Amino acid sequence: MSAVLPIPTQYTNHRFRFLYHARSLSFHRPYRLPVRVWRVGNLPPVSVNKDGPAASGGQVPDSPAKPTHAPVRPRRIEPVPLTTLVARADARLIADVHHPELAVTGVTLRAQQVLPGDLFAALPGARSHGADFAAEAISSGATAVLTDEEGAQRPGLRDGRVPVLVHAEPRGVLGSVAAWIYGEPSLELAVLGVTGTAGKTTTSYLVESGLRAAGRTTGLIGTVETRIAGERLASAFTTPEAPDLQALFAVMVEQGVTHASMEVSSHALALGRVNGTRFAVGAFTNLSQDHLDFHRDMEEYFAAKSLLFDGRSTTEVVVVDSAWGQALVTPQTITVSTEPGTDAVWTASDLDSTPTGEMSFTLHGPGGRTARATLPMPGEFNVANAVLAAAMLDATGVELAEIVTGLATVEVPGRMERVYLGQDFAAVVDYAHKPAAVTQALDALRARAEGRVITVLGCGGDRDTGKRPLMGEAAVRRSEVLIVTDDNPRSEDPALIRAAMLSGARSAGTAGGQVLEIADRRAAIGKAVELAKPGDVVLIAGKGHETGQEVAGVVHPFSDRDELQAAIRDRLEGHP
């Protein structure tokens, strides 16, 4: 059961912005939305903004308040009798007329996305109650409604038009209800989940890469995108809402996916979004001061993360390099460490790096198994992510040789992502967009840099203004050259955002490097590449995998990786 926490409106409001794409047509629902399917390898712009769903990205809907695409649903659904759900959920049924044959074929918590036959989950929110949207849900064909006592009293549900399942904690039980409706799909595939403050996205891609190297049919669920057996969809959240997640697992099962690699955010755990999900492997990276706007304190944040280790994961794999990790260890835990001298089950030794930003290390597993591994990403923390991924893969039966292949061939969008076209300096795109992340990314690069560090950084508009000087200062203290540029200014005057960053950068005085201000992000990236000398490191930070830059309400296509590639290519070809 999930912890009882205040639920911020952006997670409960029905009208939040939405970026899913429909891909499957359901035979008994002939009017589904247009299908858009892409193959991995021919990638369309897919982006969810770091500062919340749909604030930026190449495909933001015209009217962002309304979803333009529905989440995926499985094609084949065995109708589940309402009486079964009432009994299993231990809910109270309010029905004017008893229809023992009444059954549901789907579930959603968004009234606008109700399909005929659905159970509509009317959850309490901070500003409104889902039950206020029941009339819309019922007119779209909802068969029944799941809600709490308060919801059942709302005008839209009092008239008894459809049966109402009343439960004291509808959000907590929704995950299990959704799993029952879609046939408990997480029992049909192996779900490998990873939680922690940093490294979830990176580790989930490392795991997926290893699974692919072992020939498994894979799924991936996370911040950047969702992948189903080689097809990709945009993600609205790091971890989808429970009904969408269970439907997604069911689609994966239909598509032959045997193993799904998944980021599990602390929000998702606290809000019960992964309730009803069986994890073959649950993993923990680390914990640091982050998301404390949502969780009251570190203890509560840790309590949310630790829900992945409450028995729902068959095998538990934990990085024990923090006290938080150590607190999760039980006699059954598979421990991981990259600190020297620990007796963890999985460790790394003999770290090495190349001037162009690759890492290599010796991987040590149980039973004296060792292998030399390379990682096409810089950053010692990525070795920790890689050893964690190796332990997770081993737990699901992947051979060490396949693990090594998976690590060597991984591509993680916008996370310490190396751009290498044969140039004699390292060039990296990273998603670091908070002071601590900028510090960590630059410390990791500095630790292995032979030459200078040249950083390009901006801050987003309409968000936390306090972090701007801090980011400027963190960056300038760790760079020989800092180029302050624009991120997503949104409705703000970009010059003022840069000015705040510059004031922080200047406060470092002689402890910092040279500072340049170049508003145009493309020009800033070009300048960084122009300045690079052999052995230097160029870091383009802040936007990571994002594919759009939002300026004054308009999202312009923009990719740090593409721009960095173009600039390096120009330089290699001798263009200005």
Ligand SMILES: Nc1ncnc2c1ncn2[C@@H]1O[C@H](COP(=O)(O)OP(=O)(O)O)[C@@H](O)[C@H]1O
């Ligand atoms: N194990 C780690 N420890 C510290 N920082 C990390 C780690 N892994 C990645 N990072 C940094 O944190 C940022 C977020 O990484 P990511 O893999 O997207 O994590 P998450 O999905 O948990 O937010 C990246 O920009 C990277 O520089």
Ligand SMILES: [Mg+2]
């Ligand atoms: Mg992530």
